Amino acid sequence: xxxxxxxxxxxxxxxxxxxxxxxxxxxxxxxxxxxxxxxVRSPWRDLGSLLQEAEVGxxxxxxxxxxxxxxxxxxxxxVPLAWVLARRRLPGHSLLRALVTLPLVMPPVVGGVALLYxxxxxxxxxxxxxxxxxxxxxxxxxxxxxxxxxxxxxxxxITVEGALxxxxxGYDEAAATLGASRLRTxxxVTLPLVRPSLLAGTVLCWARALGEFGATIxxxxxxxxxxxxxxxxxxxxxxxxxxxxxxxxxxxxxxxxAVLLLLRERWWYAGDRTxxxxxxxxx
Amino acid sequence: xxxxxxxxVRRGEFVLDVALGVAPGERLGVVGPNGSGKSTLLRAIxxxxxxxxxxxxxxxxxxxxxxxxxxxEERRVALVFQDHRLFPHLTVLDNVAxxxxxxxxxxxxxxxAAQEWLGRLDIADLxxxxxxxxxxxxxxxxxxxxxxxxxPEVLLLDExxxxxxxxxxxxxxxxxxxxxxxxxxxxxxxxxxxxEALVMTDRLVVLEQGRVVQxxxxxxxxxxxxxxxxxxxxxxxxxxxxxGPDGVVLSGGGRLDVADRPGTGAVLVSLxxxxxxxxxxxxxxxxxxxxxxxxxxxxxxxxxxVRLHVTGEPDALVDVTPASVAELGLAPxxxxxxxAKATEATAYAR
Numbered sequence: 001x002x003x004x005x006x007x008x009x010x011x012x013x014x015x016x017x018x019x020x021x022x023x024x025x026x027x028x029x030x031x032x033x034x035x036x037x038x039x040v041r042s043p044w045r046d047l048g049s050l051l052q053e054a055e056v057g058x059x060x061x062x063x064x065x066x067x068x069x070x071x072x073x074x075x076x077x078x079v080p081l082a083w084v085l086a087r088r089r090l091p092g093h094s095l096l097r098a099l100v101t102l103p104l105v106m107p108p109v110v111g112g113v114a115l116l117y118x119x120x121x122x123x124x125x126x127x128x129x130x131x132x133x134x135x136x137x138x139x140x141x142x143x144x145x146x147x148x149x150x151x152x153x154x155x156x157x158i159t160v161e162g163a164l165x166x167x168x169x170g171y172d173e174a175a176a177t178l179g180a181s182r183l184r185t186x187x188x189v190t191l192p193l194v195r196p197s198l199l200a201g202t203v204l205c206w207a208r209a210l211g212e213f214g215a216t217i218x219x220x221x222x223x224x225x226x227x228x229x230x231x232x233x234x235x236x237x238x239x240x241x242x243x244x245x246x247x248x249x250x251x252x253x254x255x256x257x258a259v260l261l262l263l264r265e266r267w268w269y270a271g272d273r274t275x276x277x278x279x280x281x282x283x
Numbered sequence: 284x285x286x287x288x289x290x291x292v293r294r295g296e297f298v299l300d301v302a303l304g305v306a307p308g309e310r311l312g313v314v315g316p317n318g319s320g321k322s323t324l325l326r327a328i329x330x331x332x333x334x335x336x337x338x339x340x341x342x343x344x345x346x347x348x349x350x351x352x353x354x355x356e357e358r359r360v361a362l363v364f365q366d367h368r369l370f371p372h373l374t375v376l377d378n379v380a381x382x383x384x385x386x387x388x389x390x391x392x393x394x395x396a397a398q399e400w401l402g403r404l405d406i407a408d409l410x411x412x413x414x415x416x417x418x419x420x421x422x423x424x425x426x427x428x429x430x431x432x433x434x435p436e437v438l439l440l441d442e443x444x445x446x447x448x449x450x451x452x453x454x455x456x457x458x459x460x461x462x463x464x465x466x467x468x469x470x471x472x473x474x475x476x477x478x479e480a481l482v483m484t485d486r487l488v489v490l491e492q493g494r495v496v497q498x499x500x501x502x503x504x505x506x507x508x509x510x511x512x513x514x515x516x517x518x519x520x521x522x523x524x525x526x527g528p529d530g531v532v533l534s535g536g537g538r539l540d541v542a543d544r545p546g547t548g549a550v551l552v553s554l555x556x557x558x559x560x561x562x563x564x565x566x567x568x569x570x571x572x573x574x575x576x577x578x579x580x581x582x583x584x585x586x587x588x589v590r591l592h593v594t595g596e597p598d599a600l601v602d603v604t605p606a607s608v609a610e611l612g613l614a615p616x617x618x619x620x621x622x623a624k625a626t627e628a629t630a631y632a633r
Contacts, residue, residue, distance in 0.1 A: 176356045
């Protein structure tokens with residue numbers, strides 16, 4: 001049997017096999033090329049004037065307002081739910097968990113339809129809101145917040161629940177033996193210890209709410225000034241005025257990059273991180 | 284206020300059934316093998332696990348009775364955990380101030396009180412540190428300060444030196460002993476360290492399989508261990524057997540001659556490891572009445588001695604000097620002869 005020929009071994013161990021390298025390059029191009037094209041083809045010269053058009057500012061303001069409100073709703077309602085899911089054994093626990101996270105995998109449009117059947121004028125709950133209080137939710141700014149919260153809250157719940165589940169409950173016990181009530185323990189020990197995940201979940205939730213399209217347009221429609229958020233505005237403007245639509249899309253890209261910068265600690269260095277987060281970070 | 288426990292705790296198959304009392308200022312040591320229920324006992328008193336039946340009271344205050352109980356946060360029972368559990372996101376000062384804050388003290392006076400406790404434990408200079416920046420010994424002291432700062436009615440310590448390295452253990456043990464001695468509340472200290480049990484406690488309770496098998500002062504327990512576990516803990520060989528005309532026939536195999544025998548019947552025989560001599564051949568014309576063959580199983584260094592774990596009839600712990608280890612060529616697997624004078628073995632009725 002012929003022995004293999006000698007080769008330079010130097011750094012051959014570090015070389016990436018072609019079978020892996022080629023798809024990796026294709027994937028990178030596929031993900032980056034469209035973004036580069038958007039930046040290249042943006043009407044940079046007229047950008048200022050295009051963005052100053054009243055509707056753009058309106059849509060951007062509405063988007064920021066509703067995404068932030070939806071995130072606030074998610075924090076107030078979602079974090080307690082995450083705690084319950086992580087720390088309590090309820091009857092039908094896994095079913096509850098599955099239902100709560102269903103919006104993660106469901107097409108947002110379906111969520112919008114579902115919201116209509118719950119809170120629409122003839123909806124299960126909406127009917128009585130209309131009948132008793134004269135309140136109509138669909139096609140209002142509040143409906144936008146609801147649609148966004150419906151779609152985005154599970155991101156926060158899942159992130160925080162995972163962290164709470166992994167967190168050492170020994171600290172909660174220690175707090176109890178020091179005389180802290182359950183609620184005090186939650187505020188002063190439990191939450192601070194999952195702070196990194198809480199922040200990440202909040203940013204994720206906000207970003208998801210900001211990009212929400214399907215549920216919003218189904219449940220809240222597209223009324224300039226009250227329900228036409230940026231994603232909807234981009235979609236509609238692209239049809240009439242591609243240049244303006246592109247400018248809007250660029251704004252959203254910039255916002256997304258800003259979000260990524262906010263998350264950089266968590267994702268940019270995913271491989272280099274040590275055991276810092278588990279203990280709640282003692283930076 | 285006296286702590287009174289007479290309770291049964293069930294955890295799956297395991298049943299802890301304990302009755303004990305601790306007077307104010309008394310330091311009760313709880314020793315026992317792993318899984319004997321030591322930590323469960325502390326957790327039940329602290330309110331972290333419910334009791335099944337019985338009661339726990341501190342003075343006239345009922346902490347738990349049957350299925351009804353005061354929650355942990357209202358018990359005023361401080362627990363120093365084995366792993367300390369200092370809050371990683373708080374400074375040392377805020378860790379110690381946590382108890383007073385939870386009791387409703389405002390931030391500034393709570394911190395002042397915390398600083399005072401740190402001073403009392405000689406760690407005032409650590410106030411600004413994070414727990415991650417502390418050594419094991421420092422962390423242990425902070426945990427004690429945090430437990431005491433809430434001015435508890437009962438103090439519980441779960442293996443306070445187990446998480447420390449050998450050097451820190453010695454210094455922490457000395458200090459901890461000093462601090463505990465100055466307290467005027469009932470203190471329970473769980474340990475598996477014989478030195479700790481002997482030095483830092485006024486009274487010992489031996490727990491095995493969820494039950495108290497012996498209780499007494501450390502000296503009493505050291506001189507008359509009731510079970511092989513206690514004897515091993517105290518560094519003694521202990522054998523159960525029946526005293527008869529030819530000495531004591533041991534239940535585990537073998538026979539020992541004992542100088543003073545309390546009549547006949549079931550007895551325990553204790554034998555100090557340093558009272559046994561090791562030979563390579565059967566000792567001839569021996570003044571030693573007890574001679575038996577055995578095999579060295581393992582060896583450990585204890586200070587200036589080497590402790591041999593030897594299997595034979597009976598098994599034995601034997602202390603020899605490092606010089607004899609070299610001279611006799613002792614190593615695991617080596618076959619030896621053991622001898623012990625009858626006057627060195629002590630028998631007492633079971």
